[in-house]
Amino acid sequence: MIKIEFFSGINGLCGFEAQGHALGGDAGENVICAFVSSACLMTANTITDVLKLDADAQAQDGYLKLMILENAASAQDILKGFMLHMTALEEDYPENIKVIYRRCNNA
Numbered sequence: 001m002i003k004i005e006f007f008s009g010i011n012g013l014c015g016f017e018a019q020g021h022a023l024g025g026d027a028g029e030n031v032i033c034a035f036v037s038s039a040c041l042m043t044a045n046t047i048t049d050v051l052k053l054d055a056d057a058q059a060q061d062g063y064l065k066l067m068i069l070e071n072a073a074s075a076q077d078i079l080k081g082f083m084l085h086m087t088a089l090e091e092d093y094p095e096n097i098k099v100i101y102r103r104c105n106n107a
Helices: 031-050 073-092
Strands: 002-009 012-019 055-060 063-068 097-103
Touching: 002 031, 002 073, 012 031, 012 073, 031 055, 031 063, 031 073, 073 097
Parallel strands: 002 097
Antiparallel strands: 002 012, 012 063, 055 063
């Protein structure tokens, strides 16, 4: 199962962590993993490379974490859109995706 945790603080969303595999097909052919991976990478790349926000980003097979280290106001629409997308995928694939909400340390 893929678990995606969204972190929020006093100024809104401040990051996310996605880990696991959907276990819905062979490696490299699992469309659910591809959906999630692509959305995670697009979100992280937009925040770090387009908006140029200071963030701690970690990635490896089956894992991606992005925590914004400065005021994340300019990233709110991107993070909210990503959260809506993951929530919709969770509704479509409840046995493969779980969305969790947590508070940041600065909350």
